[in-house]
Amino acid sequence: MPQVAKGLEGVVVSETALSHPDGENGRLIYLGYEIADLANNATYEEVVHLLWTGHLPTRGEFTEFSAKMASYRVLPKSVTDVIRTMPTDSEPMDVLRTAVSAFGAVQKITGKATIEHAMALTAVFPTIMATFDRQRRGLAPLAPRADLNHAANYLYMLSGEVPSDQRTRALDTYLILTADHGLNASTFTARVIASTLSDMCSSIVGAIGALKGPLHGGAPALVLNMLREIGTPENAEAWLTAALDRGERLMGFGHRVYKAEDPRAKVLRSLAERTSEIDFFRLAIRVEDLALKMLHERKPDRRLYTNVEFYSSAVLHGVGLPDDLFTPTFAISRVAGWTAHVIEQLKDNRLIRPDAEYVGPTRMTFVPLEKR
Ligand SMILES: CC(C)(COP(=O)(O)OP(=O)(O)OC[C@H]1O[C@@H](n2cnc3c(N)ncnc32)[C@H](O)[C@@H]1OP(=O)(O)O)[C@@H](O)C(=O)NCCC(=O)NCCS
Incomplete structure (x- = not known):
């Protein structure tokens, strides 16, 4: 009888150079950098650049990268319309999953996954959530502001006020801390989907579904x-x-x-x-x-x-977020890691397809429908 690795605990299914949670020693690194160093000194955009390209940006790269990502924050009208059809009491994670799926179809996020796809998806997550949150409060959506960083712009789009540096920094730090974490359930989901040579958006929609559960991001x-x-x-x-x-x-x-x-x-x-x-x-x-x-x-x-x-x-x-935006905000951060893993998976891909030990009945005799 083969051993069943329930929950796949201890099973190594791929290599990754992105992040390493060292469970025995209570350490976490992203591409060699200690998480506390990044959390205390970097911004989310720098960490996203690190995960997607493998290095921290120079000042010039940072300016260009941040400006480009900020320019991708605007949602196509057809996706805003999809959000508008959602009942105001919908679970925000359900709205995120639905709107991201619509965004992929509208923006044609198809074919081989690229950093451009990763950037387009990561940039719009806060816009989707802020649009829905304002809509359910009877408020018109706010256009994203390219002069604010990712964290500050998210808080601005929710409340209409430019947040204090302290609030921005607190959210920025949270986003850095949760951007990636080895082969957690949602990242594994994203990699499984990527391994079938599906598209980036499908990987991310699957990952959102996995993150929603209370044993993971809920x-x-x-x-x-x-x-x-x-x-x-x-x-x-x-x-x-x-x-x-x-x-x-x-x-x-x-x-x-x-x-x-x-x-x-x-x-x-x-x-x-x-x-x-x-x-x-x-x-x-x-x-x-x-x-x-x-x-x-x-x-x-x-x-x-x-x-x-x-x-x-x-x-x-x-920082002033309503309780039901906690898990979507986790997704707003983790999408950087998911997309980085999709790109990494495709560099040396093999279909992820484990086995199951069959424990069902055997040698059943088929009885035709009319005789059952
Ligand atoms: C995170 C979590 C799912 C990890 O689960 P896991 O590695 O599969 O661990 P198991 O579910 O096998 O639990 C191992 C044992 O510890 C116990 N345990 C684990 N987390 C516990 C908790 N938060 N409270 C009480 N007991 C807990 C389990 O009851 C089990 O005990 P038993 O074997 O005597 O029955 C689990 O610790 C948990 O449910 N935590 C609470 C939810 C949470 O905080 N999720 C966010 C994760 S970042």
Whole structure:
């Protein structure tokens, strides 16, 4: 009997030079650069350039690259019309998936995937989400502003106000931290689709679907729900004990790869301290301390630590995003990684097609329909 690698844990299906989450040591690198160095010193556009081209841009390259990406932010009218047909209570991830698919058809993102395709898709994600968010609030969409960077323009298109440097920097840092992460479920999905020689847009639409699930990108809003339900630091112990007694998972803890603290959580914790309200941050710290203690006591061999989602929720809330835009904002960041992986997959492609161990019935006798 062949061994079934449930969840493909530990199975290596491809090489990548893009990012490496080192789970044992709690490190993450993008093309050799430590994530904290990039998060604290670079901008999202520099990191996107790094992922797509393999090097950090020079000043000249950066200016040209940022201007070009900014010029791609405008949505074709037919895609805005598709968004207009969406009910206002639609899930934003469903709208993103639908609008990106429409964008690919309208803009003819077909044939061999290119950096141009990657740029076109990455540039419009914030416009799609801001257009929908304003529409559901009864507001007209705002045209993107090419004089603002990716993070600032997204916040501007949502609120109509140019954000403070602090808010822009907080979102920019978040976007850098979550831009790529090895062969996570959505990136794997994108690579599987790319391996069939489908187009870039199809890979990205599939990846959006994979990211939506609460075991992957859907967790940050659930973290916020948990913190709101807990309400006060005094209530934390009883709430967490009851949840674990019921066999529930604590959102924002545990990771398939990290068996030490997620290095992104470390950066986000200090960012959350600066961006969220003091009482909220105190509550988050208390919940984190207790949750880690309890998880350690109950599952000592599992090595469960705080993951990226726990403090993402505080940071995204702190920059003023509504809860249901947390996962789409994760997608706004991760599309850079997805597209980079699609391009990498195609450099040395082989169809990704694993096997399954058949465990169904055998030797069934067929009975014609009229005799069943
Ligand atoms: C992220 C996650 C899906 C990783 O899952 P995984 O590698 O498949 O790990 P498993 O689901 O096999 O869990 C391993 C064990 O740890 C426990 N565990 C993992 N995460 C847990 C959590 N957040 N709370 C409580 N228990 C948890 C599981 O119950 C399981 O225990 P058991 O084997 O005794 O039944 C998982 O940790 C999780 O569900 N976390 C909460 C959701 C979340 O924060 N998602 C965002 C990820 S960035």
